[in-house]
Amino acid sequence: MSQTTRNLALPLIAAGQAQKHVTHNEALTLLDALAQLACLDRDLAAPPVNPAEGDRYIVAGPAPTGAWAGLAGQVVRFEDGVWAASAPRPGWIAYLMDEGALCVFTAAGWTGLGSALGGAASLAGLGIGTQADAGNPFAAKLNAALLTARAPGEGGSGDLRLVLNKEASGNALSLLFQKGYSGRAEIGLAGEDALSAKVSPDGSAWTGAWRIDPATGFVGFGAAASPGAGAPAAPVTAASQPGSPAIEIASHAATGAPEAVLRARIGRGTSSSPGALAAGDRLFTLAGRGYHDGGAYSGDAVSLGAYAEEGFAAGARGTAIEFQTTDLGSTVRRPVLRLRANGALELQPRAGVPAAGASAGQIVFDSTASAFRAYDGVGWQRLGNPVRFCAATNFDNYLAADAWTRVQFNEAAINGQGAFDAGTSRFVAPEAGAYLFGLSLGYRRNGTSSPAGFEARFRRNGVAEAGRCAVPAPVDGLGTLVLTAMLGLAAGDRVEVFARMRGADGYAAGAESQFWGHALG
Structure with a gap:
């Protein structure tokens, strides 16, 4: 029968043994040394110089010296002035007082308890400060937790990556x-x-x-x-939902004025190496789109944007703001208003006036008429660059007896909108509206001719207008015709002056003849 216990090799008292107390005390000494095992160090390969009674060490290998020779890996204790050794068995756990850590003895020797547990697999559950269960195999109840990367000096890389993985796209992670x-x-x-x-x-x-x-x-x-x-x-x-803003910026200040700022910052080049803006570069654009009955969203149908009006420099940063909208019945967005760098408000030209959607108070710049126009609730009225002209002739116009003849006015002293054509002696209405016309024709005799009357009238599109003026038996150099008329014209209508002599021929004196007119309202 073995004389020692199986696990700690404690000496057993033999039957009929004398001095049983010796064996008993030796067993107690071993228990005192190995139970609740706490060693001062495990890194020494030779005994310390002045050990204290009861000190315990794990002998470092592979070739210890002195009293520890041949005891590599064993637990030694200083007892009664000498070193005694115990060979560890797998599963022994020791607390290392200099490291403040536990180590365990395995077939590979003494190793840190954490490293030994690192080989554990397929744990059914792990609870820290609380009980793990089937629904939560890993559970922790604590007030703080820390995950930190292992530095290169500690055998790590300095990185820390926490990986979470799911089985398929439809699963939750x-x-x-x-x-x-x-x-x-x-x-x-x-x-x-x-x-x-x-x-x-x-x-x-x-x-x-x-x-x-x-x-x-x-x-x-x-x-x-x-x-x-x-x-x-x-x-x-x-x-957002209807009635709720998609984005709201709020600002409050305990002192001073609060300010809510939404800022765009742009530059040419890259973010690490930006370059100065050039003229025409956009600083920002706010744009709106809408879903249409074609089953898709429109392009940008309306926008508010800002752009550089010059290349940006330390002392020059001119900018402008531009509004763009889409006309009724159109799909093309176009500029309608600009606030320019020089402080000017600029309506963008359009050819003609809006075909739809006119209401009182609207103002446009009509590029066709080269003028601002306003809608007064009835029609579009010109606000500037009015249609007006004053034409003259630099020669005497011959008028045959009893024949209506067009008077040629070949010079225009005033010709707003270029509506009077000196080549054809006609006024051509650039736009529909009411116009006031006037003429004066001086009479000059042709030789001894004595006409019985001198007459003049306006013709529109070749048709005589109602009303004419006449001078009976005109006197050379004194007889003068003066006629005014207000006509309602459509765009493109032509107005000319015709005159005739009754009973004899004569002249419309060039130096004393004029044809004039202007738009009303």
């Missing part, structure tokens, strides 16, 4: 934040591969806060973060 074990927020891959966050006031009703599309990296907020909302249309997309 998320962090769930709860209050009283009722969900309030969740971040992760919630049944798809898009990273999203959602919140809840009660753990039952959930609202999407933001969502990052995995294909584009575009971020959607609000309604654009809801499941099934589709991919965000831009790098940042904020969607």
